[in-house]
Every structure is written in C-alpha cells, then in structure tokens.
Amino acid sequence: MAQVLCRVLCELGKHPRGCCLQGPGAGSPQDPDPVRKDSPISVQEEPGYGPQGPPLLLLGPSRSGKSGLLFMAAVLAAEEGAGPVIFLSRDPLQKVPGTGRTARDPLTLKQIRFLYPATPEELLRQLSSLHLASPSPSFLLLDGLERYLPPCSGPAEGAHISALLLDAASHLRCGLVVSAVPPADGTEGPFMAVERYFPTRCQLYPEMTTDVEETAAAYNIAFSNYLPEWILHVQEDGKLKIFPIKAQRPADT
Amino acid sequence: NAVDLGAVLEQFSLVFCRLKFIFGPMALHALDLVDLRSVLHITSPCGRSTYQVTGSSGKTYTCYKSCHYCSCPAFIFSVLRKNDSMLCKHILAVYLSQAMGACQELSVSDQQMCDILLAKDG
Numbered sequence A: 001m002a003q004v005l006c007r008v009l010c011e012l013g014k015h016p017r018g019c020c021l022q023g024p025g026a027g028s029p030q031d032p033d034p035v036r037k038d039s040p041i042s043v044q045e046e047p048g049y050g051p052q053g054p055p056l057l058l059l060g061p062s063r064s065g066k067s068g069l070l071f072m073a074a075v076l077a078a079e080e081g082a083g084p085v086i087f088l089s090r091d092p093l094q095k096v097p098g099t100g101r102t103a104r105d106p107l108t109l110k111q112i113r114f115l116y117p118a119t120p121e122e123l124l125r126q127l128s129s130l131h132l133a134s135p136s137p138s139f140l141l142l143d144g145l146e147r148y149l150p151p152c153s154g155p156a157e158g159a160h161i162s163a164l165l166l167d168a169a170s171h172l173r174c175g176l177v178v179s180a181v182p183p184a185d186g187t188e189g190p191f192m193a194v195e196r197y198f199p200t201r202c203q204l205y206p207e208m209t210t211d212v213e214e215t216a217a218a219y220n221i222a223f224s225n226y227l228p229e230w231i232l233h234v235q236e237d238g239k240l241k242i243f244p245i246k247a248q249r250p251a252d253t
Numbered sequence B: 001n002a003v004d005l006g007a008v009l010e011q012f013s014l015v016f017c018r019l020k021f022i023f024g025p026m027a028l029h030a031l032d033l034v035d036l037r038s039v040l041h042i043t044s045p046c047g048r049s050t051y052q053v054t055g056s057s058g059k060t061y062t063c064y065k066s067c068h069y070c071s072c073p074a075f076i077f078s079v080l081r082k083n084d085s086m087l088c089k090h091i092l093a094v095y096l097s098q099a100m101g102a103c104q105e106l107s108v109s110d111q112q113m114c115d116i117l118l119a120k121d122g
Ligand SMILES: [Zn+2]
Pocket: B061, B070, B071, B072, B073, B074, B075, B088, B089, B090, B091
C-alpha cells in the first residue's frame, strides 16, 4: 500500500470534524503524533522503497478531492524536514489550502516548491532537470496528469512523462504521488501507457448509497485490491472528511 | 583451475537458445547491437545515469535506467500500442551489454544530462 496516502487518510480520519483544507486552525496542533499508534491503517515500509513507499497513482473524477489529498501529502512530507517537496501542477491551486496541519509550523509551507509547467514539453523539461535541484527534493507530487495528456496525444506521451517521473524519483530516492482523472471511455490513448508504469494505484469512485450531507459528494477510496476501505466526503467549500467503510462515521480514535 | 571450454560453450548455447525462445528474432538484433558496442552508459557528476543506444539506422535512442522506456518507434508501437512485446531490441541490448560488461562509458555534465534525458530525436 502507499504509505504517504495512508498517513494522509489517517490524518483526515482522526479529526472528528474532518480536516479543513482552507483556513487555518481546523487541525489539532497540540497533537504531537503525526500518525496515531492505533491508526486504523497500518503504515509499514515496503522493501525496496523508502519510507514513502512505492510510486502511487491516485485516480478519481474531477473535483473528487485529489488536489486536497495531494496537498496534505505534500505538507506531511515537508514536515519530515528531509528536504524540499516539489508540487507540480499545470494550474495553481485555486485556494492555497492553509491546512490545520500546516499551522503547526508556518515554515513548513516554505519547504514546498510549487511549479506550474504550462505544456507537456515544459513538464518534461522540469522533470529532466530535477537532478540539478539543490538541496535535493525529498518528495515529488504531480497533480492532474491528464491536463498534460490531451486526447490527441498518444501512449508515447503518457509513457515518456510517466517514465521520466519514475526515473527522477528513483534517482532522487524520493517519494512520488501522481493524481489524474482517468478517461471516461475505457483505456485507449495516452492513459493506456500511464497505468502500466504505476502498478500501485488508489482509486476514488463515486459512492451512491450512503446518506451524504447535501453539500458533500462522497467517494469510495480503494487501493489496488479494488476493495473500498474508506469513504471520502468532499464538501462544496473543498473540506475533506473521511470515514472508515465499516463504521460510516469519523474514525475518532 | 583450467576452464572447461566445452562446459562454457554448452552454457552459452543454452543461454542463447533461451534468449531466442523468449524474445524471438529480437534477440539476434539485440546481440548485433551488443556486438557493435552500440550501448552507451552515460553518467553525470550528481550520480544520474542513463543509457543511449545507437540503432541499426544510426539514430540514437534513450533508455532509462529505472524503468522500461525507449524513445524508439518500435517501443511505442509493439510495446505500448500493441502490447505484444515486453521490450524493444534497444532495452534488451542494454540488459545484455550490462551483463556482458560491453557498455561504452561516457561522462557528461549535469546540464548535458538534462538534454539526454529529454530524449529528443537525435
Ligand atoms: Zn527501442
């Protein structure tokens, strides 16, 4: 399983009111533990990878909270202080989310370098020069890979970006999380190639059956085994709340 | 200890048969590339490294170190589109050259490494 995302889910799950991804002060800064010992998901290292686990592809429809999850992963990685965190996206985050978690140390945000390559060519150029960065990045996040892979592009583009991401992360020995909206019509086109480079995937898909507050959309969160383990509520204001699938209520540990 | 030449040759033909069995005619093409010393192992001072293979047409293709990727048309067609092959002859040649110690070595600057990783047609 993908360690960093598990930690994000644990973080979200342990705040009974959900974690506010906008505006400061929603977290619990007095809590000294980044990951609760009794957290519902066990976070363990996988052999062959660093503490951040294998590269992860986070798939889900648009506005399903992927950017928020990625941003929290960036904050958690930055808090470890192992080096700068690179956050790549074609467009700036609409609201730079001042998470409750960030309030612990305002300097944490300064560890996150936001890069906004406008075209696939520019993205490739950034990725091919990551070894020049000093100090060396400790984590790599790419939000919205599909925005670099228009339907007119082919598997070559998808493969090149994916392979260069993996090669850079492997050289830097850093964590890698990529989010994307999978194509609606099957697996043709550039995405066919992307998925073969990321065997570890996490999928968000709409949850239809549970009661959801009117303003929130609900998504199942499933790792590579396709069994959903969590429900994610995305409120209209971008707030994320998470519920373990059995209890259907906040994981107030 | 004297080397048992017969045993070595037997081993070698066994390996060769397996290569041909798994990769078909691609094994022969890849061995040709190894023979021609077409595989270049490129490193830069920061420790980044990659491979460049000169194909039979004289064009050079970039193969990454940590995952299967080659910038050649066959990789896009047979591996990515058709999915009827795991790799192209260039990647196989990289594996074989590594195993046989037949890579040519080249040092470049960290800056030059960026352009090589970009794998623009060269
Ligand atoms: Zn090739």
